Amino acid sequence: MKSIKPGRGPSMMGGISALFAALFGVFWIIVVLQSGGGFFAFFGVIFIAMALVQAWYNFHNASQKDRFSSFDIVDSREEMDPLDPRYAGQDDIPVRSSDSDAPRFCPYCGAELQSDYLYCPECGKKLR
Ligand SMILES: [Zn+2]
Structure with a gap:
């Protein structure tokens, strides 16, 4: 999972x-x-409460090491798209093939790989 974090400058503002x-x-x-x-x-009380929550959130992101993420980027193996089951099989929406069918490529040199390779035959690096 990759996370996109808010910048410290915009958070301070x-x-x-x-x-x-x-x-x-x-x-x-x-x-x-x-x-x-x-x-x-x-x-006015509600408005102040909302503003203080916003202030805490933004100052936390501006000053702390563990910022909240704005976006979490997950691979479909980590977290499935919840709309896939609903639309799977309908003609007008393309159904994505599962990842095991898709061609694999070496992350270091880009060579196409068989799915069961542990090492890249081109560059020799260990694959995850
Ligand atoms: Zn390679």
């Missing part, structure tokens, strides 16, 4: 923006309470 959003929520509550809006001040 997102965290700072979230703090400003939380500040907006505070002003919202103040203005609503001063104008007698009562119940609508509650939306």
Whole structure:
């Protein structure tokens, strides 16, 4: 599995923006309470809570070693596409052949391989 992680710079900007959003929520509550809006001040509380979660997430990604991933790239052997069973066998959508039927290639030199090869016959490197 390969993961695409958010950049630290954009994460820092997102965290700072979230703090400003939380500040907006505070002003919202103040203005609503001063104008007698009562119940609508509650939306400011929700807004502040959402902003603080965003701020924590973004500052974590900006500063910590173990960033959350934006995308996880998995091979079909690691995690199947959940839509494959639904659409398999329908004529208008091409059904992907299983990986064992597809030709294998050496990751080092690109030579085409038999499926049971442990070593590349071209470059001699060990295959996984
Ligand atoms: Zn090779």
